[in-house]
Structure formats: structure tokens, C-alpha cells
Amino acid sequence: xxxxxxxxxxxxxxxxxxxxxxxxxxxxxxxxxxxxxxxxxxxxxxxxxxxxxxxxxxxxxxxxxxxxxxxxxxxxxxxxxxxxxxxxxxxxxxxxxxxxxxxxxxxxxxxxxxxxxxxxxxxxxxxxxxxxxxxxxxxxxxxxxxxxxxxxxxxxxxxxxxxxxxxxxxxxxxxxxxxxxxxxxxxxxxxxxxxxxxxxxxxxxxxxxxxxxxxxxxxxxxxxxxxxxxxxxxxxxxxxxxxxxxxxxxxxxxxxxxxxxxxxxxxxxxxxxxxxxxxxxxxxxxxxxxxxxxxxxxxxxxxxxxxxxxxxxxxxxxxxxxxxxxxxxxxxxxxxxxxxxxxxxxxxxxxxxxxxxxxxxxxxxxxxxxxxxxxxxxxxxxxxxxxxxxxxxxxxxxxxxxxxxxxxxxxxxxxxxxxxxxxxxxxxxxxxxxxxxxxxxxxxxxxxxxxxxxxxxxxxxxxxxxxx
Amino acid sequence: xxxxxxxxxxxxxxxxxxxxxxxxxxxxxxxxxxxxxxxxxxxxxxxxxxxxxxxxxxxxxxxxxxxxxxxxxxxxxxxxxxxxxxxxxxxxxxxxxxxxxxxxxxxxxxxxxxxxxxxxxxxxxxxxxxxxxxxxxxxxxxxxxxxxxxxxxxxxxxxxxxxxxxxxxxxxxxxxxxxxxxxxxxxxxxxxxxxxxxxxxxxxxxxxxxxxxxxxxxxxxxxxxxxxxxxxxxxxxxxxxxxxxxxxxxxxxxxxxxxxxxxxxxxxxxxxxxxxxxxxxxxxxxxxxxxxxxxxxxxxxxxxxxxxxxxxxxxxxxxxxxxxxxxxxxxxxxxxxxxxxxxxxxxx
Numbered sequence: 001x002x003x004x005x006x007x008x009x010x011x012x013x014x015x016x017x018x019x020x021x022x023x024x025x026x027x028x029x030x031x032x033x034x035x036x037x038x039x040x041x042x043x044x045x046x047x048x049x050x051x052x053x054x055x056x057x058x059x060x061x062x063x064x065x066x067x068x069x070x071x072x073x074x075x076x077x078x079x080x081x082x083x084x085x086x087x088x089x090x091x092x093x094x095x096x097x098x099x100x101x102x103x104x105x106x107x108x109x110x111x112x113x114x115x116x117x118x119x120x121x122x123x124x125x126x127x128x129x130x131x132x133x134x135x136x137x138x139x140x141x142x143x144x145x146x147x148x149x150x151x152x153x154x155x156x157x158x159x160x161x162x163x164x165x166x167x168x169x170x171x172x173x174x175x176x177x178x179x180x181x182x183x184x185x186x187x188x189x190x191x192x193x194x195x196x197x198x199x200x201x202x203x204x205x206x207x208x209x210x211x212x213x214x215x216x217x218x219x220x221x222x223x224x225x226x227x228x229x230x231x232x233x234x235x236x237x238x239x240x241x242x243x244x245x246x247x248x249x250x251x252x253x254x255x256x257x258x259x260x261x262x263x264x265x266x267x268x269x270x271x272x273x274x275x276x277x278x279x280x281x282x283x284x285x286x287x288x289x290x291x292x293x294x295x296x297x298x299x300x301x302x303x304x305x306x307x308x309x310x311x312x313x314x315x316x317x318x319x320x321x322x323x324x325x326x327x328x329x330x331x332x333x334x335x336x337x338x339x340x341x342x343x344x345x346x347x348x349x350x351x352x353x354x355x356x357x358x359x360x361x362x363x364x365x366x367x368x369x370x371x372x373x374x375x376x377x378x379x380x381x382x383x384x385x386x387x388x389x390x391x392x393x394x395x396x397x398x399x400x401x402x403x404x405x406x407x408x409x410x411x412x413x414x415x416x417x418x419x420x421x422x423x424x425x426x427x428x429x430x431x432x433x434x435x436x437x438x439x440x441x442x443x444x445x446x447x448x449x450x451x452x453x454x455x456x457x458x459x460x461x462x463x464x465x466x467x468x
Numbered sequence: 469x470x471x472x473x474x475x476x477x478x479x480x481x482x483x484x485x486x487x488x489x490x491x492x493x494x495x496x497x498x499x500x501x502x503x504x505x506x507x508x509x510x511x512x513x514x515x516x517x518x519x520x521x522x523x524x525x526x527x528x529x530x531x532x533x534x535x536x537x538x539x540x541x542x543x544x545x546x547x548x549x550x551x552x553x554x555x556x557x558x559x560x561x562x563x564x565x566x567x568x569x570x571x572x573x574x575x576x577x578x579x580x581x582x583x584x585x586x587x588x589x590x591x592x593x594x595x596x597x598x599x600x601x602x603x604x605x606x607x608x609x610x611x612x613x614x615x616x617x618x619x620x621x622x623x624x625x626x627x628x629x630x631x632x633x634x635x636x637x638x639x640x641x642x643x644x645x646x647x648x649x650x651x652x653x654x655x656x657x658x659x660x661x662x663x664x665x666x667x668x669x670x671x672x673x674x675x676x677x678x679x680x681x682x683x684x685x686x687x688x689x690x691x692x693x694x695x696x697x698x699x700x701x702x703x704x705x706x707x708x709x710x711x712x713x714x715x716x717x718x719x720x721x722x723x724x725x726x727x728x729x730x731x732x733x734x735x736x737x738x739x740x741x742x743x744x745x746x747x748x749x750x751x752x753x754x755x756x757x758x759x760x761x762x763x764x765x766x767x768x769x770x771x772x773x774x775x776x777x778x779x780x781x782x783x784x785x786x787x788x789x790x791x792x793x794x795x796x797x798x799x800x801x802x803x804x805x806x807x808x809x810x811x812x813x814x815x816x
Contacts, residue, residue: 447483456644
């Protein structure tokens with residue numbers, strides 16, 4: 001079930017109406033949990049058992065960690081949680097990748113090895129909910145959070161349907177307190193949520209799903225395209241992945257908001273970032289802060305020598321890349337971002353920034369950061385390493401063997417989207433909508449939908465991040 | 469509560485008004501070929517007085533060049549254009565007629581319709597394609613649902629089909645995908661114009677014959693047909709046995725045929741239905757003619773009366789005539805038309 005489908009609309013309407021029709025807090029939570037499991041089961045009911053197992057393990061581990069008197073016992077229960085969650089990820093997401101890589105290495109070393117066929121299906125959302133449950137156990141272990149004694153609360157935290165399959169990755173310290181309070185409908189920001197849902201829908205259904213018509217043909221056969229074609233394909237992929245993922249996040253936050261739950265912001269106009277560090281403060285914020293808090297800082301963060309910091313940065317980004325997918329292309333993507341973060345740190349440590357006027361630094365920084373991000377996307381999207389290198393040559397050096405292009409049309413569309421992105425960052429349209437009187441807001445909101453739906457691609461595409 | 473109901477009503481009103489405006493501002497989501505033919509016709513509307521409609525059977529099976537030649541020679545000169553398009557149902561024909569009406573063609577006199585496949589639904593996969601959504605206005609959706617309910621099918625299939633029609637109606641009401649062609653063109657991925665222009669045929673009269681050069685169309689059918697003439701013969705035998713099917717016309721099909729006929733008359737032309745040679749009998753059309761509901765029907769679907777149209781030499785496959793077969797059928801159609809016209813049958 002995808003947020004842009006009619007059946008989700010029907011599902012959400014029922015969930016919403018029954019939720020607000022129920023009076024008691026527990027009844028509402030039970031209802032939302034049922035809805036969440038139905039939502040997940042719409043993909044594959046069998047994988048519900050994984051979510052239940054993950055929830056149960058962390059429920060028990062959380063209490064044991066908290067109740068244990070000795071540090072060694074606490075650590076053991078934390079290990080149980082980590083092994084269980086990482087074990088799930090390892091088996092369902094990475095086992096095939098590690099076996100393939102091992103076989104490739106053996107071949108490289110001259111040994112004979114056959115490739116077993118595993119046939120493991122990747123459960124939707126596994127990377128997201130395992131990170132959530134791990135953060136719960138880690139927070140309890142480090143004393144940042146008291147464990148919940150309610151299995152229902154923890155189950156809802158793990159399985160809450162708006163963010164279950166593609167985030168935002170929610171922290172228990174943020175979500176569990178929300179489950180203690182029975183909210184009234186009149187207190188929720190309905191207009192904000194409705195506008196956010198609309199914006200998310202437009203990003204996903206009208207932009208991301210439509211630019212597929214450029215992106216897919218290009219990446220299917222990149223060797224036949226000219227440098228202009230390569231630029232078009234790569235820029236449109238940057239548009240596609242941003243609109244797809246941030247559109248999903250917007251709709252998730254809006255749906256949760258309409259049910260009375262506030263989820264954290266996940267995107268904040270990342271392509272307007274003036275440097276790569278700022279980019280990561282704006283892109284997939286819930287993941288980047290997770291990686292910072294549970295990987296980078298525990299590794300030592302920047303509390304050491306320059307090279308120690310750089311090592312931590314690179315490790316964090318390489319693992320962040322691997323989190324996205326079980327493939328070397330994702331590792332390279334992470335590595336490119338890690339490299340950019342290291343170079344940016346060096347730049348900041350030098351005297352050079354003071355020599356460049358601030359406006360020039362901003363413009364060059366924004367364009368340069370976007371260009372580098374696009375270059376990294378090439379590895380993220382390409383089918384093979386050699387294809388990615390070929391596209392990089394076209395994209396960076398304007399050296400391409402092919403002659404096909406998409407014409408200037410997509411470039412004009414891209415320019416329009418850039419303008420919309422800049423305008424969106426001012427939040428002018430959203431604020432104007434919120435200032436309208438109730439009846440005017442209702443009329444405008446209703447009138448905007450047919451326009452958006454007309455540009456919707458009838459062939460609904462699955463969200464890109466579902467595969468992670 | 470009252471305030472919420474009021475706001476919801478205002479929102480729904482905004483939606484309805486906006487969807488009406490969007491629908492009037494954006495072109496419908498017809499098939500690229502039909503849209504190309506419409507665009508061409510819009511520029512040359514005053515040159516034509518006769519139109520042919522139907523599915524790929526009409527698209528491949530009626531040559532305006534042959535028709536115009538014979539009618540001129542027989543003293544009833546016509547200038548015709550073929551609007552046939554692959555997979556076009558009667559509903560699509562009606563939709564195209566509505567679009568033609570908006571072009572105000574000045575001199576239309578005769579409109580030939582082969583309403584092949586009068587069923588409203590071909591399968592769930594077809595339902596969310598632009599042209600299918602396009603014809604699901606309230607009236608046609610109601611007819612389609614009534615047709616489904618009247619059909620002798622199990623409850624599960626009936627429920628599914630009714631649901632699909634309602635979904636398509638909702639999609640149409642909500643304007644879903646109406647701007648797809650605009651988006652495709654903006655992204656430089658619009659339909660291949662050279663291919664579409666080729667769809668107009670070598671003489672730009674809408675006829676694209678099937679011949680040995682054109683191997684791209686329905687290759688599978690052609691191959692199967694070439695390998696298995698026996699199966700074709702068996703189907704023809706079954707068709708012959710089916711000749712005198714006494715079933716009455718379905719009320720919904722009748723209503724739809726009447727709608728098509730009225731729309732043609734609104735265009736100032738005479739509706740003439742024709743049944744092409746094939747391996748499926750058009751029961752509703754034939755029953756409608758038998759019961760007097762369809763006035764003008766020219767039949768080429770009976771093997772005993774037109775054996776040459778069923779001869780393997782004149783066929784591309786079980787469903788379509790070859791170029792030679794199409795020329796032959798068009799000759800017959802033109803002569804029957806002239807005879808009927810001279811007998812006063814096709815007078816406005």
C-alpha cells in the first residue's frame with residue numbers, strides 16, 4: 001500500500017475516523033497498532049513476525065538493561081538486542097551481499113567457488129525499524145531513557161504505520177512520551193498537516209513518478225547518450241530521489257500529525273546546502289543524526305587527532321552507504337560523501353574561507369555541493385561500476401560516446417523545479433495558506449487537488465527508499 | 469461539527485469546480501494515435517464528408533482511397549477519413565465523436581461505425597489507461613455497470629468489474645493523469661511523432677494496411693495464424709453454427725448504440741453501422757438491427773455470403789484483413805453504400 005494510492009486514502013480515512021472516534025488512550029493505541037500491522041501485512045504478512053520478534057526482544061532487553069545491577073549484565077542484554085537486530089539485518093539484507101563478495105574475492109585469488117542461490121526476500125522497512133529498536137536499547141543502556149513497561153507502547157513505537165516502511169527514523173525518547181498523553185483533535189495542526197500531505201503528494205506523484213520517464217531510459221542505456229543527455233539523466237535522478245523520499249517523509253509526517261503524533265523533520269531543502277556538512281544536516285536528517293549519535297560519536301567523533309576524526313567520518317559514511325543497500329555502489333556513494341566531508345573539514349581549518357567573499361562562497365559552495373551530490377548519485381543509481389564511471393566521464397568531463405539526448409525540455413523543467421525549491425524554502429506559500437480564513441483554505445485546498453491529480457502519473461511507482 | 473461539515477462541503481465544492489476547469493483546459497487522454505488523427509482532422513475538417521470508426525479491424529480494414537474511388541465512379545462522390553484505432557471500443561468511438569463535435573466539422577454526411585467489442589470492460593489491466601478513464605463519465609459508467617450487472621457472471625467477477633468501473637469513474641472525476649501528455653512533452657518523452665504520423669497511413673487518410681512489410685503489428689497473431697490455419701477453420705465452423713443466435717440485444721448495448729447514432733446525427737451525418745469479417749459474432753449489433761433499433765447495418769461477417777473475405781489469401785490473421793483483403797472489403801462496402809444511397813436508405 002503506497003501513500004499515493006486510492007486504497008491508502010480509504011485505509012487512512014478509516015484509521016483516522018475510528019481513531020478520533022475512540023475515547024480512551026489505550027483503545028486508540030490498540031487501534032493504531034492494528035492499523036499498523038494491517039498496513040504492513042498489505043505487503044507481506046509473514047514479515048510481521050520479524051517486527052514482532054524485534055519488538056519483543058527489545059522490550060525484554062530494555063527492561064533487563066535497566067533492572068540489571070551489574071554493568072556486565074547490562075552489556076550482555078545490550079548485546080542480545082544488537083545481535084538480534086543486526087542479525088535480522090545481516091540475514092535478510094546483507095547475507096547475499098557478503099556471500100557474493102566472498103565468492104568474488106575467492107575468484108580474484110584464483111580459487112573455485114560457486115555462488116549459492118539464497119532467494120531471500122528483503123522485508124520492507126527492515127533497515128528503518130531495526131534502527132529504531134536499536135536506538136531504544138542503546139538509549140536505555142546509556143541511561144538516556146527509561147524503558148517502557150508497556151509492550152503496547154513499544155510495539156506502536158516500532159510499528160507505527162506512517163513511518164514504518166521508510167522513516168523518518170524516530171527516537172524512542174521522542175515518541176514514547178507522546179503515547180502517555182491522550183490528545184484532542186482540536187489541538188492538532190490540521191492545516192499544516194493537510195498542506196504537508198499535499199506537498200508530499202505533489203513531490204512523489206507529480207514530479208518523482210514522472211521524471212522516471214527520463215531517468216530510467218538513461219540509466220538503462222547510458223552509453224548511448226550525449227553529455228547533455230547524461231546531465232539531464234543525472235539531474236533528473238537527483239530530482240527523482242529527493243522528491244520521492246522527501247515526498248514520502250512529508251506524507252508520513254502529515255499522516256502521523258493528523259493522528260496526533262509529531263514526527264521529526266526529515267528533509268530541509270538539502271539541495272540549497274552551501275557545503276556538504278550542511279547537506280547532511282538537511283538530507284535524511286533522522287538517519288544522519290542517528291549515525292552521528294550511535295556511530296560517529298561512539299567511535300570517538302572529533303575528540304582526537306585530525307586523522308582520527310577523518311577515520312571516524314569515513315567509517316560513518318561508508319557504513320551509512322551500506323545501510324542504504326547491500327552493494328558496493330552504495331559503499332562508494334558513502335565514501336564519496338565521506339571524502340567530501342573530510343575535504344570540507346580541511347577547507348574550514350585552513351585560512352582560505354576568510355579570503356573568499358561570503359556571497360561567492362555561498363554561490364560556489366551551493367552549486368559545487370549540488371554537483372558533488374549529483375556525482376555521488378551516479379554510483380547510487382548505476383547498475384555497474386563501469387557504467388557509473390562512464391556516466392561520471394560524461395557528467396564531469398563532457399566526454400561521451402553517445403549522441404542521444406532528451407532535448408532542452410527536461411532542463412527547463414529542472415529550472416522550474418529549482419525555482420520552486422528556492423521558493424519553497426521561503427515557506428511563503430505554506431504561510432499564506434495557513435493565514436487564510438477557514439472557508440477560503442477549504443476551497444483552495446479542495447481546488448488544488450484536481451490540478452495535482454491531473455499531473456499524477458497513472459502508473460504509481462513504489463517509493464525508492466522502500467528497497468532499503 | 470457543523471463548522472467541520474461546512475468546511476468539508478466548501479472543500480468538495482472547490483474540488484468539483486476545479487476539476488471541471490482542469491477538464492475543460494486539458495486535452496483528454498485518448499490514445500496517441502487517435503489524438504494524432506484528431507489533430508490532423510482538425511486541420512482538414514472541411515475536406516472530409518465521410519468518416520470510418522472502429523478498432524484495428526477498421527484501421528487496417530477500410531481504405532478511404534478505394535472507397536472514394538468507387539463512390540466517385542458510381543456517382544456518389546465522397547471524401548473519407550479513417551478514424552479506426554487499435555483496441556478502440558464502442559465507448560472510445562463515442563468519445564472520439566464527442567471530440568469531433570467540438571471541432572464543428574462543416575460538411576459531414578456519412579459516419580460508418582464498426583462498434584466492435586460492445587462490452588464495456590476488457591479486463592482490470594485496461595481499466596486505468598487514459599482512454600478508458602476518459603470515457604467513464606457518469607452516464608457511460610452507469611450504462612457499463614448496468615451491463616455488468618445484467619451479464620451472467622459469478623458474484624466475485626461482477627463485484628470486481630463494478631468496482632473497476634467505479635474506480636475509473638472516480639479517476640475521471642478527479643482528473644487523474646489528464647495532463648500526462650503535457651508532462652511527457654515537457655520532459656521530451658512524448659510519443660514518437662514520426663511513428664504517429666506513420667499511423668496516419670501513407671496517404672494521410674488514416675488507413676494503415678497490414679502487409680508483409682509491416683511486421684511490427686500483431687506479429688504474434690500473424691505467426692500463430694500462419695502456423696495454424698486449421699484452428700482458424702475450426703473457429704469459422706463454430707461461427708457458422710452460431711449464425712442464428714436468438715438472444716435479444718442487451719438494453720445497455722442498445723442504449724449505447726443509440727447514443728452513438730444520435731451523436732452522429734448531431735454532427736449532421738447519417739450513421740451507418742457495419743460488421744466486419746472476423747471470428748467473433750457481434751451479437752448485440754446484429755440483434756439491434758434485427759429488432760429494428762439500428763437502421764443501417766451493412767454486414768460482412770457471414771462467411772457464406774462473403775467467402776472471399778474469410779479466405780486465407782485475404783487475411784493477415786484471424787482478426788484482421790490483409791491489405792488485399794482490406795481493398796476487397798472496402799470495394800464491397802462502397803458498392804453496398806452506393807446501392808443503399810441510391811435506394812434512399814442513407815438519406816439524412
